[in-house]
Amino acid sequence: AQSVAQPEDQVNVAEGNPLTVKCTYSVSGNPYLFWYVQYPNRGLQFLLKYITGDNLVKGSYGFEAEFNKSQTSFHLKKPSALVSDSALYFCAVRDPARGGKSTFGDGTTLTVKP
Amino acid sequence: NAGVTQTPKFQVLKTGQSMTLQCAQDMNHEYMSWYRQDPGMGLRLIHYSVGAGITDQGEVPNGYNVSRSTTEDFPLRLLSAAPSQTSVYFCASSSAGNEQFFGPGTRLTVL
Numbered sequence: 001a002q003s004v005a006q007p008e009d010q011v012n013v014a015e016g017n018p019l020t021v022k023c024t025y026s027v028s029g030n031p032y033l034f035w036y037v038q039y040p041n042r043g044l045q046f047l048l049k050y051i052t053g054d055n056l057v058k059g060s061y062g063f064e065a066e067f068n069k070s071q072t073s074f075h076l077k078k079p080s081a082l083v084s085d086s087a088l089y090f091c092a093v094r095d096p097a098r099g100g101k102s103t104f105g106d107g108t109t110l111t112v113k114p
Numbered sequence: 115n116a117g118v119t120q121t122p123k124f125q126v127l128k129t130g131q132s133m134t135l136q137c138a139q140d141m142n143h144e145y146m147s148w149y150r151q152d153p154g155m156g157l158r159l160i161h162y163s164v165g166a167g168i169t170d171q172g173e174v175p176n177g178y179n180v181s182r183s184t185t186e187d188f189p190l191r192l193l194s195a196a197p198s199q200t201s202v203y204f205c206a207s208s209s210a211g212n213e214q215f216f217g218p219g220t221r222l223t224v225l
Contacts, residue, residue, distance in 0.1 A: 009154075034213055043204055043216035044157075051211060090156065096211060098195035101172065102147065102210075 002027040002095050004104035013081045013112055021076040021108045023091030028105055031095040033074040037087045038107075044090060050074060061085070081112045115140050120205050120217035121182045125225045127195040135190040135220050137205030143215070146188040148174070148180065150201040151219075157204065163188055195224045 003026045013019045025031055032051050048059025050067045050097040058064045065076045074091060091105040121136045138147065147162040149172075159172030161180040169180050177199060179191040188207075192199060202221050206214040 004116075032211055036214075036216075043218050044206075044214075045216070047212040049213055092214075094211070101159065101162055101170075102214065103159070104157040106154065 001095050002101075002103045003032075004091050004093050004103050004105040006089075006091055006108045008108050009106075010111065013110070015083050015112050015114050016080050019078050019081045019085070019110065019112070020112060021089050021091075023074045023076065023105060024072050025074060025091070025093045026072060027093050027095045027096055032096060033065075033067060033111045034092040034094070034102075035059065035063070035074075036090045036092065036104075037075050038090065039087050047076070047089075081110075083112050083114055086110055086112045117141065118205055118207055118215050119216035120203075122220060123218065125220060125222050127192075127222065129195060129197060129224060131148065131195050133192050133195070135192075135203055135205075135222075137190065137217060138189045139188075139205075139207040139215070140186065141207060141209075141215065142185060143207035143209050144185065145210065145214075146182065147206045147214065148178070148188070148190045149204045150174065150199075151204060152201050160190065160203075168172050192222075197224045200224045202208050 005024045034049045035047040038044045050057045055067045094102045141200045143166045148160040149157040158174045163169045163182040205217040208214040
C-alpha cells in the first residue's frame with residue numbers, strides 16, 4: 001500500500017527566511033509526487049510535481065522540491081518566505097501502476113510571520 | 115473552461131436522509147476522485163474512477179456510492195446520512211500521471 005507522511009503539523013518561519021515543509025513517502029514502484037496548497041475555505045491548488053528526470057523540481061510562486069529516492073523524501077522548499085505563503089500544504093503520491101489512485105499526507109500548516 | 119464544479123456549496127441533512135453531491139469537469143479528464151477532508155486528517159479518498167463506466171473504492175467508501183456514466187460527471191451519493199459524514203467534500207479530476215484539479219468543495223453537516 002502507498003502512504004505519505006508529513007511529520008510536522010505546523011511550521012513557523014519569519015518572512016524572508018527560507019522554509020522547508022517535509023514529506024516522506026512509501027510506494028511499491030516509481031512514484032509520481034505532488035505538492036498542493038490550500039488557502040482558507042478554498043479547494044486545493046497544484047504547486048509542483050515530480051514524475052521523472054531532474055531531482056530538483058521548480059513550481060509555482062517560487063516553490064521548489066527535491067526528490068530523494070534513497071531517503072524516499074520530497075521536501076518542499078522556498079528560499080525566502082512571504083506572509084502570503086501562509087496556508088495548508090499537502091504532499092501526495094500516485095503510483096502509476098495503480099491507476100488514478102492518489103494518497104495524501106495529513107497536511108502541514110505553514111505560518112509566515114512578518 | 116469552468117474546470118471542476120461542485121454543487122451544492124453547503125448542505126444540512128438530518129440523520130437518515132439521502133442526497134447526491136454533484137461534480138462535473140470540462141477538461142476531458144479520464145480520472146476523477148472524491149475526497150473528504152476532516153480537521154487533522156488530511157484528504158481521504160472515498161471513491162475514484164479511471165474512466166466512464168469504471169469506479170473503485172478508496173480508503174473510506176462505506177456509506178457512499180458513485181457512478182460514472184459520462185466522462186464529465188461523477189456524482190457522489192450518500193445513502194443514509196450519519197453525523198460521522200459531516201465533512202467537507204472535494205471532487206478532483208486529472209489526466210493520466212498529471213496533477214489533480216480540485217473543485218471548490220461542498221460543506222456538509224449531518225444533524
